[in-house]
Amino acid sequence: MKKLINDPEQVVAESVEGFALAHEQVEASFDPIVVYRSQKSQKVGLVSGGGSGHEPLHAGFVGEGMLDAAVPGPVFTSPTPDPILKAAKIADSGKGVVFIVKNYTGDVLNFDTAAELAEFEGIDVRQIIVNDDVAVEDSLYTAGRRGVAGTVLVEKLAGAAAERGDDLDSVVSIAEEAVRNTRSMGVALTSCTVPHVGKPTFTLDEDEVEIGIGIHGEPGSKRIPMADADHITDQLIDPIVEDLQLSSGDRVIALVNGMGGTPSSELYIMFRRLHQRLNLEGISIERSLVGNFVTSLEMQGASITLMRVNDSMLELFDAPCNTPALRKGV
Amino acid sequence: MKKLINDPEQVVAESVEGFALAHEQVEASFDPIVVYRSQKSQKVGLVSGGGSGHEPLHAGFVGEGMLDAAVPGPVFTSPTPDPILKAAKIADSGKGVVFIVKNYTGDVLNFDTAAELAEFEGIDVRQIIVNDDVAVEDSLYTAGRRGVAGTVLVEKLAGAAAERGDDLDSVVSIAEEAVRNTRSMGVALTSCTVPHVGKPTFTLDEDEVEIGIGIHGEPGSKRIPMADADHITDQLIDPIVEDLQLSSGDRVIALVNGMGGTPSSELYIMFRRLHQRLNLEGISIERSLVGNFVTSLEMQGASITLMRVNDSMLELFDAPCNTPALRKGV
Numbered sequence: 208m209k210k211l212i213n214d215p216e217q218v219v220a221e222s223v224e225g226f227a228l229a230h231e232q233v234e235a236s237f238d239p240i241v242v243y244r245s246q247k248s249q250k251v252g253l254v255s256g257g258g259s260g261h262e263p264l265h266a267g268f269v270g271e272g273m274l275d276a277a278v279p280g281p282v283f284t285s286p287t288p289d290p291i292l293k294a295a296k297i298a299d300s301g302k303g304v305v306f307i308v309k310n311y312t313g314d315v316l317n318f319d320t321a322a323e324l325a326e327f328e329g330i331d332v333r334q335i336i337v338n339d340d341v342a343v344e345d346s347l348y349t350a351g352r353r354g355v356a357g358t359v360l361v362e363k364l365a366g367a368a369a370e371r372g373d374d375l376d377s378v379v380s381i382a383e384e385a386v387r388n389t390r391s392m393g394v395a396l397t398s399c400t401v402p403h404v405g406k407p408t409f410t411l412d413e414d415e416v417e418i419g420i421g422i423h424g425e426p427g428s429k430r431i432p433m434a435d436a437d438h439i440t441d442q443l444i445d446p447i448v449e450d451l452q453l454s455s456g457d458r459v460i461a462l463v464n465g466m467g468g469t470p471s472s473e474l475y476i477m478f479r480r481l482h483q484r485l486n487l488e489g490i491s492i493e494r495s496l497v498g499n500f501v502t503s504l505e506m507q508g509a510s511i512t513l514m515r516v517n518d519s520m521l522e523l524f525d526a527p528c529n530t531p532a533l534r535k536g537v
Numbered sequence: 538m539k540k541l542i543n544d545p546e547q548v549v550a551e552s553v554e555g556f557a558l559a560h561e562q563v564e565a566s567f568d569p570i571v572v573y574r575s576q577k578s579q580k581v582g583l584v585s586g587g588g589s590g591h592e593p594l595h596a597g598f599v600g601e602g603m604l605d606a607a608v609p610g611p612v613f614t615s616p617t618p619d620p621i622l623k624a625a626k627i628a629d630s631g632k633g634v635v636f637i638v639k640n641y642t643g644d645v646l647n648f649d650t651a652a653e654l655a656e657f658e659g660i661d662v663r664q665i666i667v668n669d670d671v672a673v674e675d676s677l678y679t680a681g682r683r684g685v686a687g688t689v690l691v692e693k694l695a696g697a698a699a700e701r702g703d704d705l706d707s708v709v710s711i712a713e714e715a716v717r718n719t720r721s722m723g724v725a726l727t728s729c730t731v732p733h734v735g736k737p738t739f740t741l742d743e744d745e746v747e748i749g750i751g752i753h754g755e756p757g758s759k760r761i762p763m764a765d766a767d768h769i770t771d772q773l774i775d776p777i778v779e780d781l782q783l784s785s786g787d788r789v790i791a792l793v794n795g796m797g798g799t800p801s802s803e804l805y806i807m808f809r810r811l812h813q814r815l816n817l818e819g820i821s822i823e824r825s826l827v828g829n830f831v832t833s834l835e836m837q838g839a840s841i842t843l844m845r846v847n848d849s850m851l852e853l854f855d856a857p858c859n860t861p862a863l864r865k866g867v
Binding site for chain 2: 223226259394396416437439468469475477495499505
């Protein structure tokens with residue numbers, strides 16, 4: 208294992224320390240680790256978090272127009288309730304807090320416990336479970352569908368709603384609408400290596416890829432022989448379009464997401480195919496994001512996310528945001 | 538070789554097609570390939586380019602406040618004079634054009650030829666050669682120092698100067714000042730594989746890294762046993778600080794750049810060390826960038842760039858820009 212790290216047990220703490228030093232939008236506190244906005248504002252608070260190793264998710268999306276606080280757990284491991292509670296307190300301005308939680312058993316349990324503890328302290332907490340991955344039902348760490356790259360779009364829309372002053376019910380309702388309309392699917396060309404484990408999470412032969420891979424390297428839906436980008440991209444598009452029941456006239460936001468070790472040129476080749484395919488079916492890509500948003504350490508691979516949108520959702524997507532990993536209109 | 542590509546010979550064309558579809562700031566023309574701003578403006582034109590495989594450089598920096606046009610050659614291969622001339626014509630509004638060229642023999646030759654052809658057509662062309670890599674003198678493809686990640690900072694400052702309406706002499710002078718004050722050094726943990734070659738450019742043992750690596754995998758200054766991030770980061774910082782003769786009271790912009798396959802968490806661990814070290818020496822990091830800016834396909838590794846700055850350089854760095862890969866204040 209070759210990684211640019213010091214002590215494998217200190218990867219998250221040292222990385223967060225560097226992250227907070229590099230970006231004026233955020234600050235970090237330690238023991239336990241929480242990343243939060245430098246400038247607190249009076250609005251519904253948004254908190255997300257989960258295992259580390261998916262950077263820039265979630266801390267990269269802390270800032271104006273998106274999250275108020277993020278809780279980075281150990282690599283690929285849910286944070287405990289303690290830092291989540293701390294984040295809720297930081298994010299609360301008396302108007303309530305929304306937890307945006309990716310659907311993994313550990314995350315759901317720990318955010319749930321933190322929500323109860325926060326309620327004891329008088330904070331009104333609501334929870335949104337993101338479960339956009341169409342690849343599998345009931346995976347290695349999940350009951351139901353996993354939450355993957357679509358989380359960024361949910362955070363963007365809910366964040367914009369909170370920023371313009373929507374109340375708790377409205378922010379929750381918008382986040383739920385975003386979740387309902389978002390689906391993703393990924394592919395892995397290589398595994399990744401968790402620092403404190405020190406060896407690859409799984410193995411893939413030189414001539415195969417895994418379709419429907421999870422962001423922690425959990426098994427996908429099938430392994431197929433290595434094929435060209437257009438063929439592989441089709442394997443990701445088809446289940447999403449089918450599950451969202453997209454048809455001619457529908458409008459979407461498209462996210463082509465790199466898993467960490469994929470050159471951006473390859474992501475754009477996939478976006479080209481996605482654009483061709485949706486164009487043929489009369490589905491309009493209204494906005495797009497291409498890049499590393501929800502990664503799996505240094506894994507080579509990619510995922511596609513589509514969110515069906517209407518005008519009011521597009522308005523929220525286009526609203527200004529100023530976070531380390533996504534900046535619009537400010 | 539596993540890559541999300543179709544025909545290896547079509548990687549650049551298909552990727553640029555997807556890139557232009559994904560980003561409203563840019564358009565692309567083909568045969569030969571040039572990427573340029575969607576909205577032309579009346580100012581000194583800025584053109585850069587070079588071999589592909591370093592994305593987002595250069596096309597990712599086309600847009601308001603940075604480049605007017607970029608010329609992506611074949612992977613790791615200089616573009617010919619023909620597309621460079623085409624880019625010069627697109628970028629020229631009668632106020633002259635500056636070519637920003639990384640110092641590789643092929644690039645220097647082809648941009649030089651294109652400059653002559655452009656002069657024949659009445660375009661006033663000046664050239665800036667970026668040679669920020671302190672690792673080696675006279676490398677595999679270079680006489681003198683190579684141009685690497687510092688190019689982004691040169692493009693940012695020169696782009697801001699052109700955008701505010703500086704004339705050709707002033708833009709050239711600012712670009713030259715930026716080059717004079719910028720140094721970089723990189724490290725590779727793994728090789729990369731050029732698509733049409735199909736096998737790794739070089740090999741590194743599981744327990745060694747290459748200090749001073751070039752962005753095409755050219756040999757660096759030494760191979761050392763794998764070490765922790767702080768030690769490796771120090772190996773990059775020391776030659777830069779020495780070469781720039783930085784001392785207490787100096788101010789810098791710091792860029793920690795990923796080579797393509799490095800998780801951003803590792804880049805932030807390096808930034809943490811950089812911050813510690815410069816802090817100890819009384820050198821102030823005034824602004825920073827951390828992420829993939831000048832890559833080598835899927836190579837695992839990173840580089841550090843420091844640019845010594847004064848107030849007027851900082852003002853140019855802070856000026857608004859709206860490009861696919863860097864956005865500030867708009």
